[in-house]
Amino acid sequence: MTLPQPLAIAPDRIHPDTLPGYVHLKVKDLERQLNFYQQVVGLQLNWREGKSAGLGTGAGDILRLTQIENGRRYQRTTGIYHFAILMPNRKEMARTVARLFTLRWPNYPTDHVMTKSTYLDDPEGNNIEIYSESPEDGITEVVNDRLVVRRVDGRPSSGRDPMDMEALFAHLDKNDQLDPPMPAGTRMGHYHLYVASLTATQRFYHQILGFDDMGVARDFRMGMASAGGYHHHIGFNTWQGEGAPPPPADALGLLYFTFNLPDAQELERVDGMLEQKGVTFERRPDGLYLQDPSHNALLLTTAEIAQINKI
Secondary structure (H helix, E strand, O other), rough: OOOOOOOEEEOOOOOOOOEEEEEEEOOOOHHHHHHHHHHOOOOOOEEEOEEEEEEEOOOEEEEEEEEOOOOEEOOOOOOOEEEEEEOOOOHHHHHHHHHHHHHOOOOOOOOOOEEEEEEEEEOOEEEEEEEEEEHHHEEEEEEEOOEEEEEEEOEEEOOOEEHHHHHHHOOOOOOOOOOOOOOOOEEEEEEEOOOOOOHHHHHHHHHHOOOOOEEEEHHOOEEEEEEOOOOEEEEEEOOOOOOOOOOOOEEEEEEEEEEOOHHHHHHHHHHHHHHHOOOOOOEHHHHHHHOOOOOOOOEEEHHEEEEHHOO
């Protein structure tokens, strides 16, 4: 099966080895969230300082949490729809889903054809996708501003069919334990954002930051962008309404998300590119901090810099 191809590559293309790093969330109850992400999701506690903590698989962080006072959950605003944890193989995906079932934590296994996913909410309502790649099963792409999903034999799909659980659990045997944490090789796969405008968001991530344009499905009110031609490292939608406002400062949820550039030289190149284009950004010890047109904050950094800057 042919993989989806970028609809456009920017002249100032971001380095194709750029990858999602970690997402930083504002939470109401740090203890409860830490218990959930360790016991239910299977992440490990990498560090904790005061009211902040980082979780991952023992190496770099996938998730950072900071407790805020009097935080509230707001609706009909921009922010993060979900963050997506990518499993290294189908067996580890099966182990995670089986653990969720055993714990009776509500989740929704879904066959996106090119990926196999399950969706769940944490105790504060942050949505999480956990997925594994399955490009051998078919393709998802945007054609003429429409989202098209085809199985390998040519049959169309909605891309939202129930997952074949028997086929998934066939990757496990009776001796496989369900309680080990997520293994090395697990990483952040992509972010999916609520935005105020598809057009402005596409322009920002593609034309300004240099991510590949993977298409905007106008009928579905969703777009995608990536580094290196991946199906999507950033999804964005207007499902909270065209022109949705940013959340107030006391909102629970997204603080910022990160992308790891391959090295300090690439980070310096992007710094110069942003300055040349007149983009407003902040140079911080942990990288280049900026906001997209919907006021979703992101940090461009490297894995090494992120590792030594904990908060």
